[in-house]
Amino acid sequence: MTQDHPFICHFKICFSKKKFVKLVLSKKRVKTTIIKIVTFKPLQLKDEILVSIVTSNQHNDVTKNFTLEQSVLQLLKFLKEDFYQADLFTLEKDWHLLYYRSGKFKMKSKPPTLHVVDMRHDHVKKRILDPIGNIYLEQLGVTTKEGLVKKGKQDKYLQINKYIEIIEAILSAVHLPQSFNVVDMGAGKGYLTFALYDYLHNKLKRKPKVLGIELRKELVEKCNFIAKKAKYDHLSFEQGEIKDAVLPKIDVLMALHACDIATDDAIARGINDQAKVILAAPCCHKQVRKSMKNQGSLAVLTKFGIMEARQAEILTDTIRALVLESYGYKTKVFEFIATDHTPKNILIAAVKTKKTSVPNPVIKEQITTLKANFGIAFHELERLMEIKT
Ligand SMILES: C[S@@+](CC[C@H](N)C(=O)[O-])C[C@H]1O[C@@H](n2cnc3c(N)ncnc32)[C@H](O)[C@@H]1O
Known part of the structure; x- marks a missing residue:
């Protein structure tokens, strides 16, 4: 060499x-x-x-x-x-x-x-989110009162910061009006919702309204309590279902590790609202796995459980990315944190670049062929978008 x-x-x-x-x-x-x-x-x-x-x-x-x-x-x-x-x-x-x-x-x-x-x-590497004096990180149990990241929470802290680094790169290339709406679907304990709010308001000095939608009442109550304590006036959490929660116009949508087809519900709402940015980190991939029946020489692929699961993941997320592209989103799929921190590490990041509400027929055809080749009866996101059109 x-x-x-x-x-x-x-x-x-x-x-x-x-x-x-x-x-x-x-x-x-x-x-x-x-x-x-x-x-x-x-x-x-x-x-x-x-x-x-x-x-x-x-x-x-x-x-x-x-x-x-x-x-x-x-x-x-x-x-x-x-x-x-x-x-x-x-x-x-x-x-x-x-x-x-x-x-x-x-x-x-x-x-x-x-x-x-x-x-x-x-050794001087500083994470984007400052742990010192950070009320939500302390309330969520990531840091101590003194602002030190707790021993068992280093991975969580790293994951949150990494996520914000990625968002930073995506948002820096997108024009958003001074006031805009961010919706976090399946906000859970709110780690990433708080972090994004903190980053947008305190680092970027932007003033979006951030809304977390979450099924579980106790999490919603806890997150609203913390938001109040942190004086995050433009942040709120509401109990509801991703598919039909009452929302403002969505500009930035995130759905991180929302279960199975909840990710599709979220993406569909983002597309229908012409959201500028859609970020989805898929979780389990049951729907496609259940509706998939490989045929011919591909049948052997589903013989081994884990391979069948992997194939379902790849197909589910590929079709999600293709549906997004078909609606004018420039879409990337990448790993957003090393696998030793969490196995759920794929992020689908989509930015609306073409003003269209009708799917591109060429990409639609690609999806149809893919489904036929792998014996997929239907894909939930595509089904949701078809109901709409
Ligand atoms: C694995 S947690 C992820 C939480 C957070 N997004 C994160 O990445 O740290 C998924 C959350 O989504 C919520 N969830 C799942 N399906 C939902 C639905 N259809 N509507 C609203 N919330 C849902 C669950 O209750 C759970 O709190």
């Missing part, structure tokens, strides 16, 4: 365009070496942007900073001596490189899974 290898070129180009998020080396060539994984990240030091290389072994991490040229030499050396695999994450694409013992390699790209370049030092 040399300096002009396409993978190295992608690394250099994205670094110079400030679109380099991180690079991870894995799959050890020699099982007994103590290095487990190596991560490259951009690091801003005064006026200079360097590459910070973190070498992790079983007991500790060693961090050293390099210029781009030096880091390329390091990368070449690591790939020659220590690792078979490299994953480059950029704002434009993710690049996957895999070497074989024979010395041959394969390289492929896919749409980006990470959307924020963070050039800060790890």
Whole structure:
């Protein structure tokens, strides 16, 4: 492997365009070496942007900073001596490189899974939501009275911040009027509803009304109590069903981990209201699984329980994304938090870019073909939209 290898070129180009998020080396060539994984990240030091290389072994991490040229030499050396695999994450694409013992390699790209370049030092990395003096985080049991994140709540805190980082990237590319409405469908305990309100009002200094819809009365009461205590005057929670709750005009809709077809109810309401932004993190995928009957050579796919479940997830969310696209939404589907924090980690993020209330016939046809190929009797979101038209 040399300096002009396409993978190295992608690394250099994205670094110079400030679109380099991180690079991870894995799959050890020699099982007994103590290095487990190596991560490259951009690091801003005064006026200079360097590459910070973190070498992790079983007991500790060693961090050293390099210029781009030096880091390329390091990368070449690591790939020659220590690792078979490299994953480059950029704002434009993710690049996957895999070497074989024979010395041959394969390289492929896919749409980006990470959307924020963070050039800060790890130890000064500050999360978007400040835990100090934060009433809702304390009331929800994430922080102590002193504003320290509780030991068992680090993952929750990280997840909330990560979610806000993603929203930040999406909303920064969307024009929303000074006053707008955010609706959170299936708000649950309200972690993400409060966090989004906090971010929009206190960081962005915007003044949207935020409404959480939730089935469970006790959660609604608790969230309203906390909103009052935090003096979040434009935030309220109402008990109701996603499919028929009385709502204001929706500008931003989120439905995070609402169960099964509740996600479809939520997305349908967002589409029908021409919401500018729709964010859905699907939860269980029972509806499609039940109405799916693979036929012919595909029948074997549903022989193994977990594979059937995975297939149902993929098909359910692909069709959701396609329905959104058919109604003029530019749609992305990506992982929004590492799988060790939560298994429910897919986010469908859709931004209305075309003013249409009629589905695109080409995409409709794609959905019909997909359903026919996999023996899906119906998809709830499509059914809901058909009732409407
Ligand atoms: C898994 S929790 C997720 C809570 C929150 N969105 C989050 O991601 O942290 C799902 C919540 O959605 C609520 N829910 C499920 N179906 C609903 C429906 N049809 N209408 C209103 N709320 C619903 C449940 O009661 C539950 O509190």
